Amino acid sequence: MTMQIADTVSLSASNSQARAHAAAARNNLRTEPRAVRIAIITLAVLFLTVFVVLPLVLVFAQAFSRGILAYFAALAEPEALAAIKLTLIVAAISVGLNLLFGLVAAWAIAKFEFPGKTVLITLIDLPFSVSPVISGLVFVLLFGAQGYFGSWLRDHDIQILFAVPGIALATTFVTFPFVARALIPLMQEQGTQEEEAAISLGASGLQTFFRVTLPNIKWGVLYGVLLCNARAMGEFGAVSVVSGHIRGETNTMPLLVEILYNEYQFVAAFAIASLLAMLALITLIAKTVLERHLDEGQDASDH
């Protein structure tokens, strides 16, 4: 290619043909040769097919391998229904809690200056950086029979570990960063001027929050909730440690998938897995829509 450019430079002075040649050379500079382009694209497509599309297709293929009736029969098993119900309950609790915590944390971080702010920001990311298994173990250490609160809990007959509260706590911990992470940059960018304007116009703190702050971040909130929910429903590691795997009682969908698979009940395992896969697809589509709204919000704020 260097040769080509050198050629065109020496020729281009006189005729238009040389100029056209030079233009072609410039175009070539900005892109790779055709063969390289095809090779790179093929590689990318192959990779995505093998690692993303194929597994997804296989999940559904396995789930329906004995026909639609077997698929629905597997989902109608009491154990499966219990797992679906538990997953929904746990997701509702942890998304609800994280929505509240995330909003409060993001609000504090984005709108106020206080000592220890950077520490708080780092702490919010902690659940992302530790292994989910460790997160689960922490709760065992706190609430287990030998744990700090173990004897007190036993005396008062409160069951946290191997029950819904433990699973919800572990899930909440693991999914804590999603809402806060989605909101902090958004709220930092929006600043505090609109809130100041609202207060100087006579609005109370609550009026300011519900009429000014919340409408400005609603797409960010939805985005955070969506990702938080997807992770809450799919969480395996932390939940596995605290759940105790009591059949029909403390198995969430991901835990049940593993158990069924280990028992060679492939149709049942993949039927449950297909529900999780569908959740993922719906989440992806919703995420794309929300991201468009978030971008629009950004443009509108571009005063």
Next chain:
Amino acid sequence: MTIEVRNLVKKFGSFAALDGVDLKVDNGELLALLGPSGSGKTTLLRIIAGLDWPDSGEVFFNGEDALAQGARERHVGFVFQHYALFRHMTVFENVAFGLRVQPRAVRKDEAAIRSRVKELLDLVQLDWLADRYPSQLSGGQRQRIALARALAIEPRILLLDEPFGALDAKVRKELRKWLRSLHHEINVTSIFVTHDQEEALEVANRVVVMDKGRIEQIGSPDDVYDNPATAFVHGFIGESIVLPIQIGDGAIRLGDRQLDLAAEGLAPGASKLFVRRHDMLVGPPGSGAFEGAVQHVRNFGPVQRAEVALSGGETIEIDAPRDKELRAGDTIGLKPRRYRIFAG
């Protein structure tokens, strides 16, 4: 509504944004706080609005302690530099906001709110934009909506933070005139912050010049321009020639040249002589206090601007009328029509 500020101090870390500020604002005044960035003028405005709190000092509205009230109770209209319009609300709802958040007992009914908003949009001449969103407006339109929104609550005081700072020069000039006539119409005690001297001198009844958290001078626009109280004010407002001089033995010297200027009553030592560019009158050599060689001449609107190397060693720029014959290489005499000397 009168405003009185007494010995206000506000520090951010070790930086003193306000370093003992006293100020009285009369009822119905249109006052400008003028100063370079970091001079504390916006901090002062925000403290008056209740958006910031001083470390010490007092603020009174009509003799009442304003610091005892939050921003919400002070009934102050605040217009932000970047407008701070509610981006998810229409222009109409932005202006209506202050009326809608009032306590139920005093809140107007929907029809009254509508007619009040309509009235305000008419006042700022933008009633045709009622259904638009802030992002669909130009900068000048946003600024006027922000003003209408602040006026909706019938504020006792109107505070404007760099109201025209983010606008282009032409719109800025139009809005200045408009703000003046609007103030004339509604006659609310108003304070606006600006770093643009032209804006302050053109719009305000009274100008407060600030620097480094202190007030340098308070006076009418003519006053601060013609009789600057400090070296800072002279240098900040209008274009000034500054010459380092020595005072001693009843004479004023620039370098080794003795100047033909009266030295009575001046403290001996190093001082600075301030002259406006257009106050340096050009004459034949030997006719004035200064003498110098013209380096080059440029026409500059209604005047010609000449760079002159003084025989004391300094090079200055002067403004002379276009009809005065000046050429590079000429030796001329310069006589300051008015000048001021500040120690330091």
